[in-house]
Every structure is written in C-alpha cells, then in structure tokens.
Amino acid sequence: MNASTQSNLPHPALTDDRTSRESRRLGFTRTVSTWPKPVVAGLLLGLVFAVGWVDYKTGVELSFSLFYLIPIAIGTWVGSRSIGNIIAFASVGVWFFANHFAGHAYGDRFILIWNILTLAISFLVVVALLASLREINEGLEQTVARRTKALQSENAQRRQAEEELRRALSDIQTAHAELQRTQFQLTESAKMESIGRLAAGIAHEIKNPLMTLSLGADYFLNRKTENPDEVQLVQDMKEAIHRASDIINVLLDYAHPRPLQRTSEDIHNVIENSLALVRHQLNKQRVTVVREFDTTVPPLSLDRTCIEQVFVNLFLNAMQAMPPGGTLTVRTFAPDLCGGDSDAPAGVMVEIDDTGHGIMPENVDKLFEPFFTTKSPGHGTGLGLATVRRIMEIHGGSVRLSSRKAGGTRATLQFNNEPRKEP
Amino acid sequence: MTTKRILVVDDEPSVTRNLKLNLESSGGYEVLCENYATNTLSAARTFRPDLILLDVMMPDMDGDEVAAQLRADPLLCDTPIIFLTAIVSNKETDGREMISGAETFLAKPVDIGELKKTLEQHVRK
Numbered sequence: 001m002n003a004s005t006q007s008n009l010p011h012p013a014l015t016d017d018r019t020s021r022e023s024r025r026l027g028f029t030r031t032v033s034t035w036p037k038p039v040v041a042g043l044l045l046g047l048v049f050a051v052g053w054v055d056y057k058t059g060v061e062l063s064f065s066l067f068y069l070i071p072i073a074i075g076t077w078v079g080s081r082s083i084g085n086i087i088a089f090a091s092v093g094v095w096f097f098a099n100h101f102a103g104h105a106y107g108d109r110f111i112l113i114w115n116i117l118t119l120a121i122s123f124l125v126v127v128a129l130l131a132s133l134r135e136i137n138e139g140l141e142q143t144v145a146r147r148t149k150a151l152q153s154e155n156a157q158r159r160q161a162e163e164e165l166r167r168a169l170s171d172i173q174t175a176h177a178e179l180q181r182t183q184f185q186l187t188e189s190a191k192m193e194s195i196g197r198l199a200a201g202i203a204h205e206i207k208n209p210l211m212t213l214s215l216g217a218d219y220f221l222n223r224k225t226e227n228p229d230e231v232q233l234v235q236d237m238k239e240a241i242h243r244a245s246d247i248i249n250v251l252l253d254y255a256h257p258r259p260l261q262r263t264s265e266d267i268h269n270v271i272e273n274s275l276a277l278v279r280h281q282l283n284k285q286r287v288t289v290v291r292e293f294d295t296t297v298p299p300l301s302l303d304r305t306c307i308e309q310v311f312v313n314l315f316l317n318a319m320q321a322m323p324p325g326g327t328l329t330v331r332t333f334a335p336d337l338c339g340g341d342s343d344a345p346a347g348v349m350v351e352i353d354d355t356g357h358g359i360m361p362e363n364v365d366k367l368f369e370p371f372f373t374t375k376s377p378g379h380g381t382g383l384g385l386a387t388v389r390r391i392m393e394i395h396g397g398s399v400r401l402s403s404r405k406a407g408g409t410r411a412t413l414q415f416n417n418e419p420r421k422e423p
Numbered sequence: 424m425t426t427k428r429i430l431v432v433d434d435e436p437s438v439t440r441n442l443k444l445n446l447e448s449s450g451g452y453e454v455l456c457e458n459y460a461t462n463t464l465s466a467a468r469t470f471r472p473d474l475i476l477l478d479v480m481m482p483d484m485d486g487d488e489v490a491a492q493l494r495a496d497p498l499l500c501d502t503p504i505i506f507l508t509a510i511v512s513n514k515e516t517d518g519r520e521m522i523s524g525a526e527t528f529l530a531k532p533v534d535i536g537e538l539k540k541t542l543e544q545h546v547r548k
Contacts, residue, residue, distance in 0.1 A: 199510075200510045203509050203510045204480055204509045204510055206509075207509035207510075207530075207531040207532060208435045208438060208509055208531065209437075210531065210532040211435070211438050211441075211507075211509075211531040211532040211533060212435065212437040212438055212441055213532070214532035214533070214534065214535075215438070215441035215442060215444070215445055215532075215533075215535065216441055218445055218534070218535035218536075219441065219444055219445050219448065219535075222445070222448065222449060222535070241532055245531075245532055249530075252510065252511060256511075
C-alpha cells in the first residue's frame with residue numbers, strides 16, 4: 001500500500017486492547033452506577049449509620065470522623081453530586097448524634113457549631129472535588145469512546161479501500177493477461193495470414209514451372225530410351241522436382257492445415273506407425289529405439305495422419321541430433337493431476353528423449369518459430385517444429401522442448417481428451 | 424479403343440503444351456489446349472470434350488467460375504471436370520473435394536502416370 005495513505009493514529013489493535021483493560025478496571029464502578037439511585041443512597045446511608053454506631057461505641061476518645069468520607073466518596077463517585085451532598089449532611093448529623101450520645105461535653109456551644117461547620121464544609125469540599133473529577137473522567141471517557149469509534153470507522157474504511165484496491169488490481173491483472181492472450185492471438189493470426197499469402201504466391205510461381213519440368217521429364221521417360229545414363233538423368237530430374245515440390249507442400253500444409261479428422265486411437269499404435277515410417281533412416285544411422293509405454297493410458301481422439309507427422313518430425317529431428325548414432329527413448333504416461341481434480345481432462349503425456357547435443361540456450365525461444373532452423377542449407381525448411389506445434393495446438397495439446405540433464409533433448413507432448421461432461 | 428477428347432485450360436502455355444505432348448504420345452487422347460479461361464466455354468462447345476482439365480488460378484478468371492459457367496451450359500453440364508491446382512499440397516487432395524463442380528482435383532506438379540489413372544477413372548465413357 002502507498003505510504004502516503006498511512007495514518008499516524010495508533011494501531012487499531014493497540015487501541016482495542018487498551019479500551020478493553022480500562023473497561024475491566026472500571027467494571028465495578030459502572031455496575032454500581034447502573035443500580036437505582038435510591039438503592040445506592042440507602043445502602044450508603046446504612047454505611048454512614050454503621051460508621052456512626054462504631055463512632056458511638058468507641059467513645060469520644062477515638063475519632064472516626066474521617067471514615068465518613070468513605071460513603072461520601074462512594075456516593076459522589078458512583079451516584080451523583082446530590083447523593084454525595086445528602087450522604088455528607090447525613091454523616092454530619094450522625095457524627096453529631098454519635099458524639100452527643102457518647103457523652104461528649106462541649107464547654108462552649110460555639111465549639112460544637114464550629115466543629116459541625118468545619119466537618120460539613122470539609123465533606124462538601126470533598127463532594128465538590130470528587131464530582132468535578134468525575135465529570136472530567138466522564139468527559140475523558142466520552143472523548144476516548146468517540147475517538148475509538150472514529151478509529152474503528154476509519155479502520156473499516158481503510159480495510160474496505162484495501163479490499164477494493166485488491167479487487168481492482170486483480171481485475172487489472174486479469175484484463176492484462178486477457179489482453180496479452182488476444183495480442184498473441186492477433187499476432188499469430190496476422191503472421192499466419194502473411195505466411196498463407198506467401199505460401200500461395202510461392203506455390204503458384206514455383207509449382208507451374210515444376211509442372212512443366214515434370215511433364216518434360218515424364219515425356220522423356222516414356223520414350224523408352226535404351227541408354228541407362230539418360231534414364232538415370234531423367235529420373236534424377238524427377239526426384240529433384242519432387243523434392244522442390246515437397247518443400248512447397250510443407251509450407252502450404254503449415255499455412256493451411258487441413259481440417260482434423262479425429263478418430264479414437266491408441267497412442268501406442270500411432271507411435272509404432274510413425275516409427276515404422278522412419279525405421280530405415282533410424283537403422284541406417286544406428287539409432288536404438290527404447291519404448292517405455294504405459295499401456296493403461298486412455299485412447300485419444302486425434303487425427304492420426306497429423307499426429308504421425310508430429311512424431312515423424314520429432315523422430316527425424318532427434319535422429320539428426322545424434323549423427324554418430326544413439327538412443328531414442330519414447331515414453332508414455334498419464335499426466336499427474338495434482339489435487340485429484342476429477343473434472344480435469346484425461347490425457348496422455350509422451351516424452352521423446354535423444355542422446356544428441358541438446359539445445360543451445362540462445363535457440364530455446366526460437367525453436368518453434370517458422371523458418372528457424374539450425375540445420376545446414378538444403379537440409380531443413382525450418383517448418384518442422386512449427387508444424388508440430390501448430391498440429392498440437394489445433395488438437396488442444398501442447399509441445400515443449402528442453403535439454404536433458406543427462407545430455408540430449410527431451411520433447412514433451414501433452415495430449416488432452418475432451419473435458420468430461422457434466423452428468 | 425476410342426480416342427478421348429480432353430480440353431486442357433491453363434494460363435501457362437508450357438503446361439498445356441507438355442500435357443498435350445504427353446497425353447497424345449501415350450495414345451488414346453486428343454487434346455485441345457486453351458490458355459485463356461474466358462475462352463473455355465466457346466472452346467468446349469466447339470470441341471465437345473470428354474473431360475476438362477482446368478487450372479484453378481488463372482489471371483482472367485478463376486477455375487471455379489469457369490466450372491460454374493460449364494455447369495450452367497446444357498451441352499456441357501455433365502462433362503467431367505478435374506481441377507489442377509498449385510496452391511494445395513498433395514495431402515490436401517487426398518480423397519477430398521475442396522472445390523464444388525469438380526470430380527476431383529490434382530496438385531501440381533502432376534505425375535503423368537497418376538494423371539492418366541485419374542483420367543481413366545473420370546473420363547466420360
């Protein structure tokens with residue numbers, strides 16, 4: 001939170017604690033002050049008479065005058081100034097009679113009057129002082145209560161403001177993430193549109209001349225020449241035309257993938273078919289294939305041809321990353337559904353490990369970009385991995401490449417089935 | 424075996440010329456070349472082909488428009504049409520009909536053996 005919004009007021013927890021302690025200390029006084037005033041006055045008058053009786057019993061030698069201050073002080077503090085005054089006058093009267101009946105003899109009537117007056121004035125001064133003190137105390141209590149209430153209100157407002165800020169921040173973060181997703185989709189869409197136009201233009205301009213060359217080569221092949229060199233020459237021409245055409249086809253397929261034809265497939269069958277397609281190259285390059293299949297994984301809804309293309313591309317990449325030969329490990333397993341979320345889509349994870357040279361750190365972010373390749377010219381269009389990612393995305397899955405600690409590269413494919421429907 | 428008449432429409436003269444050369448030299452086909460899409464209807468009315476090989480992208484008119492004109496003509500409405508296209512890959516032509524009005528379509532560059540097989544399959548008997 002911004003520092004400028006912080007207050008110099010005491011922390012609300014401290015204020016609450018202090019108020020609580022004061023409340024406990026003043027609890028008895030408050031309780032007595034809630035009793036009816038006549039009851040309080042009656043009880044205190046009883047106390048005055050009790051003191052007077054002790055005063056009488058102890059005789060004139062032992063002074064009890066100051067003990068009358070106890071009911072006077074209590075009456076003033078918990079009752080009111082009036083009750084204090086009543087108790088004060090009653091105390092003077094009780095004191096007089098106690099002295100009188102105890103047999104105190106005054107030599108001069110004036111001394112008695114003087115004693116009564118000084119006692120009455122002293123008691124009334126005590127009442128006045130205590131009443132003033134009580135008023136000041138009540139004023140203070142009211143001020144504390146008012147300020148406590150204001151603080152509590154301010155704290156509540158601050159908490160509400162903080163909550164609103166948190167909500168606003170969360171909304172902004174959500175909107176920002178949404179904006180980033182939209183921006184990415186727009187950029188991808190614009191990029192694919194450009195690639196699509198480029199692919200169509202290139203295809204049109206290159207495939208027509210290739211068609212002429214192909215038809216020319218076909219014509220010579222059909223003339224049934226006896227010269228084997230001539231036959232080889234024309235066959236080489238046809239091969240070159242096919243290679244050039246295949247490159248354009250890769251570009252076209254990337255720019256305009258055909259609609260998916262999903263069927264329910266066992267992923268292991270798709271992997272085995274893809275391995276069969278590249279078996280010759282794998283054997284030639286002395287690549288050993290290790291299968292670590294979890295046969296309990298569920299079947300997947302996928303376009304078999306497209307996913308075979310994904311596997312073939314990844315197998316060829318792995319093979320090309322280990323020129324002296326190595327080990328290609330294909331692993332399948334069920335994804336780890338943290339928290340046992342039963343609504344999470346059931347799927348399958350596939351890992352493809354090679355023992356090649358791994359990924360250069362500077363290339364990690366570019367691997368799936370169209371036309372990015374680390375292969376020498378003429379050995380890669382730079383569309384293989386881009387196509388892999390595109391096919392996985394249109395299947396609702398994902399692909400990720402990482403360097404393995406043990407050396408080599410790991411391709412991790414995540415296949416999702418349709419989310420489970422509500423019953 | 425009767426000779427089948429094939430009308431080849433493509434804006435690239437080298438393509439039409441070489442298709443004619445290949446098909447006629449293999450026997451059984453009489454080929455008429457047309458390099459302007461807008462002339463297709465009149466050429467077809469005159470030539471009365473048993474099958475039309477039609478390029479999809481041409482500068483004066485697209486192949487699907489030409490196909491629509493042919494389908495609207497009572498004399499030519501049942502003449503089989505095979506599209507030739509440069510802007511799709513072989514994979515996309517696999518068992519699917521992307522453009523209405525055509526029997527099928529072939530991706531350029533076309534292998535002559537594959538072309539003849541397709542012609543035999545679709546040519547008007």
